[in-house]
Structures are given as C-alpha cells and as structure tokens.
Amino acid sequence: MCIFIHKNADPDAVASAYAISYLIKYLTSGKTLISLVAPEGLEAVSRKMVEELNLKKYVDSEYSSDDVNCSYQVVIDTASASQLGRYSSILRDYLLIDHHEVNTLVESARIILYDPKRRSSSEIVFEVMKRLLGRLRGSVPSEVLTALICGILYDTKYLRLADDATFEVMAKLIRLGGDYSFALSILSSKKELDYSERIARIKGAMRAGLYKVGDLIVVITCIGAYESSVLKLLLDAGADIAIAIATRKNRGTRIIIRTTNEVVERLGFPLAAELARRLGESMKGSGGGHASAAGVYVEEFKAETFIKVLTSFFKSRGLTLKVIDEGRWLSECGG
Numbered sequence: 001m002c003i004f005i006h007k008n009a010d011p012d013a014v015a016s017a018y019a020i021s022y023l024i025k026y027l028t029s030g031k032t033l034i035s036l037v038a039p040e041g042l043e044a045v046s047r048k049m050v051e052e053l054n055l056k057k058y059v060d061s062e063y064s065s066d067d068v069n070c071s072y073q074v075v076i077d078t079a080s081a082s083q084l085g086r087y088s089s090i091l092r093d094y095l096l097i098d099h100h101e102v103n104t105l106v107e108s109a110r111i112i113l114y115d116p117k118r119r120s121s122s123e124i125v126f127e128v129m130k131r132l133l134g135r136l137r138g139s140v141p142s143e144v145l146t147a148l149i150c151g152i153l154y155d156t157k158y159l160r161l162a163d164d165a166t167f168e169v170m171a172k173l174i175r176l177g178g179d180y181s182f183a184l185s186i187l188s189s190k191k192e193l194d195y196s197e198r199i200a201r202i203k204g205a206m207r208a209g210l211y212k213v214g215d216l217i218v219v220i221t222c223i224g225a226y227e228s229s230v231l232k233l234l235l236d237a238g239a240d241i242a243i244a245i246a247t248r249k250n251r252g253t254r255i256i257i258r259t260t261n262e263v264v265e266r267l268g269f270p271l272a273a274e275l276a277r278r279l280g281e282s283m284k285g286s287g288g289g290h291a292s293a294a295g296v297y298v299e300e301f302k303a304e305t306f307i308k309v310l311t312s313f314f315k316s317r318g319l320t321l322k323v324i325d326e327g328r329w330l331s332e333c334g335g
C-alpha cells in the first residue's frame, strides 16, 4: 500500500500519513507493508517532527524519486494532481483524505474522506481513528497523537484558525496522551535563515511589481526558490495579495498565491484557491489550495496571458486590476 502526500510535505500532511499508516498496520496486525510517497521530500519542520517523534518505524519504506508500484493508494492532504508531481500519473482507485477548500482530486477518488470545514487533515484522521478503534485510550502511541497535534497546530497557525471542533479534537488528543508542549517546541524552534533564503527574500522584494484591485494591494514577484518565505515577507510588508512566479529550468512554472484571512473574509470567497483554479484552467495547468494559500503549475508561463487571466478574474468579481509600478518581475520572468 502507498500513502501519497503533497510536494514539500508540511507537518499536517506528514502527521496524517504516519497516523493512517499506524492505524492500517494496527488493524491488519502489521501485515500491510506501507510506503510513504513524498514527492520532492518533506519540509524541514516536518523532517524535524519525524525525527523528534521517531515516526519512521510506522512506515516500511519511503519514496521520493524511485519508481513506485502500489496496489492500494491513499492520498492525504493533497488538493490537486500537480501537487504529486510525476506520481500523479499512476493514481487510480485511491482513497482521498483531505480538507482543502478546493480539491480537484475528489472527482476521481474511489473513497472520499473529505471535509473542507476541517482546519487540518489531522483532525479528519483523528476522527477516522476514533471510529475505527472505538476506545482509543492506550491503543494509540503518544508520538502519533503528538504528531497529530503538530499537524493541527501547523495548519491552524497555532489555533488562530481553529473552530470548536478543532478544540474538541485537540482536547481529546491531549487527554489520550499527546504531548502539547512538545508539539509546540518541535514547531516553534526558531530557525536561522540561511544565506540563500536571505538572498531569495531580498531578490523577491527588489523585483516585485505593485498593483491594486479596489483598495487591495497586490504584489507580484518572480523568484526561483524560497517562494513561501518571499511571499510571507511581502505580506508582512503590507501586501494584501502576494503572488510569486517560480520558473524552473525544463520543469515548468509554479505560481504561488498568498493572501490574508482578513482579505478572504472581506471579499467573501476563497480568493487564492479560486484564482489558482482559474489560472490553472486558463493556462493549461492545474491549480488548487486554500482560501488564503494556493498554487498553480503550468508547463509554459506567459506573462501576458497571466496578466490577462488575473484581470478578467478580478473583473468577474467586480474589481479592476490597476498597475501602480510594474517593477522588474516581468523582465525576470516574462517568458
């Protein structure tokens, strides 16, 4: 059996995958061999979580580049085929566990455990465990529970996005033996930015173009690495919507969109997810994600088309995209 998680997997995806793997092994008395398929590997903080909680023993093998052959497939915390990279082509009859507002993998899944109201996949996985195991006390190892706490904390931005159901799950995880403060310490150890990340952030800021829609500030930049970090910087600087174009030699282009929850609330629709989907459809790629964080993959990026789609997307919402200062992103990423 294979468990697939999205590229550069975050703690929610990784915790959910290990917990499901544990559950399946438990229910089949260890007879099921499980491979974790993590295209392009795990995010640094997820690797730290796996190490600190000693989770490796819950899967039999890990793939990140070898050819994968699996009879049963579970896809976790993944919103679109593009997030699985080259593995998307081998998907069939899969079980999907996910919570993203927009998910294009739902259509062709065989079994669906999908709840866009949940703030994390870890919450859904915990509910599945509860249903299948009945009384959980003593049966689930504390490191698995702690991993799920990490997953929830990460996806809810330390519970800022949590709702009543999230708190109920969290309370149960702690009561059953999950270690809340250890989970916090795993996630929150400050990492020093390395040299290349600092360069990427500064380049991203230097190349940024400045636009507005209504009274929202939109910033577009072009950067080949550390996109999330660059976008966070731009949002911190005051952008309402920040978009990074990341072109990789012979490997297509990723468009990453970030906005704030305040903007999503004000607009009243899942901006990033919908914009990503529209860009994907219009640029012969695929896109999806959350209301405030989403991504698109396209084979061939054309700045002209991109701006056109962006303009018509906002226009369809009654908003006009205006240029304040085009910046340098076009000459770097114009294609």
Ligand SMILES: [Mn+2]
Residues within 6 Å of the ligand: 012, 013, 077, 099, 119, 120, 121, 155
């Ligand atoms: Mn998630």
